[in-house]
Amino acid sequence: MQLKDVAVFITGGGSGLGAATARAMAAKGAKVAVFDRSQENAEAVAAEIKGLAAVGDVTSEDQVKAGLAKAEAAHGTARILVNCAGIGGSQRIVGKQGVYPLDKFTNVIMINLVGTFNVLRLFAEQLVKIEPVGEERGVIINTASVAAYEGQIGQIAYAASKGGVVGLTLPAARDLASQKIRVNTIAPGLFLTPLLMGLNEEARASLGAQVPHPARLGDASEYGNLAVHIVENPMLNGETIRLDGAIRMAPR
16 A cells, blocks of 8 residues: 555654654655644654644543544544554562552553554544555554563563564454455564663663664664555565564563
8 A cells, every 4th residue: 555645543653663653654645643642742743744643542442532533534534553652661570679560560551452452443443434445445553572572571561562462463464354454563672762762872882782783773764664664565464573683682
């Protein structure tokens, strides 16, 4: 599917991987709606790419429906969804801070996994109402992480949430195949996103050196470029693609 004049809905689009994807798809001529919990961030990215800002929480059915409706009123029904909203967090199951709080674990699962599915299902509900363009109706791209495969010490909730995103990719693609909707997932490695920007330059360089090749942190634009390619390549379906420079994470 070509992106020119196609409506796109990006969660977590106000920063990091989502913002980079918004820029990449807007550069292809897409009409992009930036959905984010931060009104300031959503509006800043939307203004930059001449898109639309929508504010909301991916775990809220009402807020996601309102965001999709706002985007549809401005751009028409979105054919492309990119789920980038997510949070991190690190704590051992039992450590110096005591036992891992259940509400902290639940919050990560709710945002990263349940939130991803919530937007996916509501987006698909609207998309199936419009006619296909050629051989396909639309494309969904979710965001996992290499932590889904090699979760490190302290990443129990994050790894579980991203493993869930990987796990739903193929059945979602199979569920929606009859509707001519493709579903894929990108699993980034170490990328320079807000999750890592809090580290000093020395720490960032140390992390980047762990990547076999290229030996650096990934740039968010490289995620955006892959998202564009997934949309444009109709045979990519039901797949989780590692974007990680061949890194395999050590326990810590």
